[in-house]
Amino acid sequence: SLVNGTEIFKAAREGHYAVGAFNTNNLEWTRAILAAGQETNTPILIQTSMGAAKYMGGYELCLNLVEQTVKAMNITVPVIMHLDHGNYEAAKECIEVGYNSVMFDGHDLPFAENLEKTKEIVALAHAKGISVEAEVGSIGGEEDGIVGAGELADVEEAKQLAAAGPDYLAVGIGNIHGVYPANWKGLSFERLEELAAVIKIPLVLHGGSGIPKEQIIKAISMGISKVNVNTECQLVFAKATREYIQAGKDQQGKGFDPRKLFAPGTQAITDLVKERIEWFSTPEVK
């Protein structure tokens, strides 16, 4: 069933584990992610970026796709339908359409405006039982047109933004969207410790693709309760599809049939998401 994220992430922060958040782009991605949640018997968050929603045909279509797929697959674990990196207009639209959770990403606005708009989105969303994610500091790199310099979250600003009432807070702690550069310095656990000491709502780690397992587990033990993964799903889908085609399987029988052609990539996403869910809920964390 579709639910908001408030209680699920609160429980994760209290229990020192994290719930995975995975981006969808189409029916195959949606099925692959939901299957992983169901097979691991874990709540799962499925999210669309503004770019993905534009690609698919709008927020209402995205929500309907997830709702109908949950039904058709008999998914019984809690599923949260979330807007990833929304601007003010997108967040408002998703609240109207009935997403369970929205991210208002105001990191590129002057801080006072980020704070003000976060408050407005929180009021609109909470009136409808919808959860809100806010962002302070910026995630480095680029994802779907969202570009960030990668500066660490300012603790004072983070405190003020958390007081604006969001249910979870994305923090810049040296994390980067997309593939990590070879000279990446790793997560800033110093900054995460300072943030987690004063912010008691669940913290969100973006750019989950390519962070070594040990760093993710350490971050979760310190207060990260939601980990976003996108690029890695794209990489494993592309790899599995490439291997299928390079092996000539698309030319055998009716291997070019899209239902066959997309199957290895879809399975690869399910396998990856299941592995990440295991990392995020690993007993080492507890």
Ligand code: G3H
């Ligand atoms: O918002 C989505 C994520 O932060 C995903 O980042 O593509 O680096 O895994 P990633």
Ligand code: ZN
């Ligand atoms: Zn992100």
